[in-house]
Amino acid sequence: MTKKVKLLNREVREQYYKIVTGVSTVISLILIFVEIPDDWKIKTGIIFSFVMVTIYFCVWRYANNLTNIKLNIDGSDVQIKVGDIFKQDELKVIPFNEYFDTKVDNVIIGEKSLNGQYINKYHPDPKQLDTFISEDKSLEDDIISTHVKRNGKTIKYKLGSSVLINDYVLTAFTKFDEKNKAFLSIYDYLNFLVYFWDEINRIYAQKSVSVPIFGSGITRFRGGFEDIDDNELLNIMIWTFKISKIKFKYPAKLSIIIHEKKIDQINIFKLKEFEK
Missing domain, CATH: 3.40.220.10 (Leucine Aminopeptidase, subunit E, domain 1)
Structure with a gap:
């Protein structure tokens, strides 16, 4: 992949924040009705962090491959x-x-x-x-x-x-x-x-x-x-x-x-x- 867009590019961050806002809103609504068991809270936090990082790299990759x-x-x-x-x-x-x-x-x-x-x-x-x-x-x-x-x-x-x-x-x-x-x-x-x-x-x-x-x-x-x-x-x-x-x-x-x-x-x- 050609690195035309830097990892911390402003446009990439802005696009990422829009996605995160949407994802966070959906998760917040789910958590109103669903309670996470105590023994899953740490695991869920790790999974959530991993997903957020993955989303950022996907946005960055998309920006570099856009034609x-x-x-x-x-x-x-x-x-x-x-x-x-x-x-x-x-x-x-x-x-x-x-x-x-x-x-x-x-x-x-x-x-x-x-x-x-x-x-x-x-x-x-x-x-x-x-x-x-x-x-x-x-x-x-x-x-x-x-x-x-x-x-x-x-x-x-x-x-x-x-x-x-x-x-x-x-x-x-x-x-x-x-x-x-x-x-x-x-x-x-x-x-x-x-x-x-x-x-x-x-x-x-x-x-x-x-x-x-x-x-x-x-x-x-x-x-x-x-x-x-x-x-x-x-x-x-x-x-x-x-x-x-x-x-x-x-x-x-x-x-x-x-x-x-x-x-x-x-x-x-x-x-x-x-x-x-």
Whole structure:
């Protein structure tokens, strides 16, 4: 068992206290009608203590093995789970760079990245995808500049700009440096999320939306945040969603999809605090 959650974790203790309160209430009611023989009182106390310790370790083990959690955040259903984003229902979000590049050459776009997989699977002829993006009217107001001296597309879009193509939402997530490496500052990340949630509010049309943990791949963070981990990214995503104007009404929901190779690093149990 991966020890993502410490033994004396606050959330584990709070969950344990709730269980103990319920168990104690039931036992108190039983003892009103049932008297424990004198020769069993010590044994009963030992058994009770053993059960309480066992319950605590069961809660702790549950917290460490949790791979799926459902939250209600200000009226919106939010699910965080392990899965494959390409196999999710309704709308799936795929992060691109700020130029919406479509050249999968393992230089500009890696074939194993989410956008590389998406392009190879659904757009074997990237020119068609380029046409969809360039002709999307909603992106016209998000153009920042034109950069003619680069090995790729030349129109730069505002981070968070998004375009709907069938069941996929493509979004401009990362900046690109002169060596075609994706990077962000934490301030870019926050600005991206704030604008992205607004874009989802415009696009989703009461459909469920699935997103990856943005920045969980090879994105390079700068400005003193080079060591930011997936737990922190996930917390920032949920926090910015919480303060956004978007509200998913049943049966629509937001799903944040965690890659199976990342789950051992992520404390899902701690996310319960967002419901408080």
